[in-house]
Amino acid sequence: TPEQEGEYGVEIFSRKDDGEVILTTLTLVAAEVKELAYDSSVASTSAMREQLPDVCLAGKKYSFEVETRDRTKEDVHVDIRGPDGRSVPVQMENLPDGGVRASARFKKAGVHSIDVFVDETPLSSRQVITVLDPKLAAHFLRPFTRELIGKSVSWDLHVDEQLWTKIEAHIHDPEGNEVPCSVRQKADTDWAVEWIPKTEGEHEVIVLFDDVHVADSPLFALVLDPSAVRVIGLKNERVGVEQRFN
Structure with a gap:
């Protein structure tokens, strides 16, 4: 997971049967920062009712709600990434009052990022939380x-x-x-x-x-x-x- 833009050198090693480690590949990759485009029409009809606390504990199930009015859970996508960059499973639920509830259980400690999209448009700025091992x-x-x-x-x-x-x-x-x-x-x-x-x-x-x-x-x-x-x-x-x- 790149933490800043710029050019990164990536080295891939392999180990022989006798234990010798050799360099297999050396390549360069570029990481750039992309600004997310906000849609004013989404912002006018949807909003974050609440956010997760800045500090959470691994193993506990957390949830937050999104105000969506005429949209359902099929129109809302929540992307949560763990410290290893992998996606964290999120359960979505329609609420009777027109909102959507997202729930997730964090299994690993570390910094997690949360992005919420409505109709593929970012709803708010990215939230960064810290998950601690109890x-x-x-x-x-x-x-x-x-x-x-x-x-x-x-x-x-x-x-x-x-x-x-x-x-x-x-x-x-x-x-x-x-x-x-x-x-x-x-x-x-x-x-x-x-x-x-x-x-x-x-x-x-x-x-x-x-x-x-x-x-x-x-x-x-x-x-x-x-x-x-x-x-x-x-x-x-x-x-x-x-x-x-x-």
Whole structure:
């Protein structure tokens, strides 16, 4: 996918059976910028009702709507290209109010381009979005340790700089009740999930961006009750005398 106009040298290599790599072909190709021609008649009867968010997550299905009035999905073409330049499948659906809904699920992370055409005429300028891998979008800096009832907990969370405005966290106790928690910014990309355990047992930790699990969510943290620890059999004794207790 050429990123700027100009002449590119393309080298094609092949590998022999013995592993030697040889240059098979050397050619030159030119990449030029073509301005898209806009049709005022299309612009007067069609419009983008909404666009995809600038940052999306791989694996999640996204959709947007086009105002078309007297046109149907057969007259609308949506071209979405992935980071490798290949087309992303798009599902088109006619809406009762005269619009068209386009839906797509991004499978690869990277920069994607979106062009919308009505009657083969560009409807608006190209939209460029970034698709992130949910597993890499956010992660806790350290593994969870055993926490104690009543003791404040702060987990450091690294969040991609493009996600932090929509990142959210939820914690549920063993009974499924939600425990109050907060997400606080510590630095540009470093955040902290903070809460105070009220009950013992295994707690579920959920981290979401745009309703998609990130940071290997859901995770589980074990909370212990320190009041459950009892010392049995400890007694007064002389210096230097070994004693045992439970």
